[in-house]
Amino acid sequence: MATDMARPPRPETGVARQHANQLLRALSAADYALLVPHLRRVAVSAGKTISKPHARPRHAYFPETAVLSLIIVMENGGAVEAATVGNEGVVGLSALLGEGAMSTRCLVQIDGDAQRLPMFALAEAVAKSPALDALLRRYAQAFINQLAQSVACNRLHTIDQRCARWLLMTHDRIGGGDAFDLTQEFLSFMLGVRREGVSAASRTLQQLGIIRYRRGHISVLDRPALERASCECYAETRGDYAQLFG
Secondary structure: OOOOEEEOOOHHHHOHHHOOOHHHHOOOHHHHHHHOOOOEEEEEOOOOEEEOOOOOOOEEEEEOOOEEEEEEEOOOOOEEEEEEEOOOOOEOHHHHOOOOOOOOEEEEEEOEEEEEEEHHHHHHHHHHOHHHHHHHHHHHHHHHHHHHHHHHHHHHOOHHHHHHHHHHHHHHHOOOOOEEEOOHHHHHHHHOOOHHHHHHHHHHHHHOOOEEEEOOEEEEOOHHHHHHHOOOHHHHHHHHHHHHOO
């Protein structure tokens, strides 16, 4: 499995408002200056494990073009995705809270870049800046809302609706374009169903002319129709993040 490939920040990342990650872009110049000496852009590959269950993370990851998934794996091997994190957020904040370990495994869902930050540097910056602390707390609240919405969605909505919702969330996070790679395995994690259920849901959306799905490659053909096919959970979660970033 590929390892992180560290690269120095591009020149434009010295200005927070030009940053590809929305959370970093929302920082003031002073708060960004606390972090930028320690930020390193890394390329991560699909399937790579970013953090393991019950392990205290050493780094926070701010996705840019990569999309990360928080997966819960049961004793019998069954797995379901609890949350998706893309360019709107960060993975690793649990290290700032209590014992700092989560029960989820963080995997790379979509190849891409992320900014990696040592946890000690983030903790030091939060201690120095009440504004940074407040922003991360607001993000944590939006993230908790996403988790709660996912629980309700998995219980109350059809597989087709949930499939449309997760495809929309992934589409939002890929940084432009209408095509991305997403295996049936990841879709089964996202929906909490067997691959037969994934095949049926994707087939329905294809028959409606909303997506094209071939060998793990998805193309969104009709975004408005995909939004109509989704449940209200997508708009609710997107609204939380829109409010976070004004």
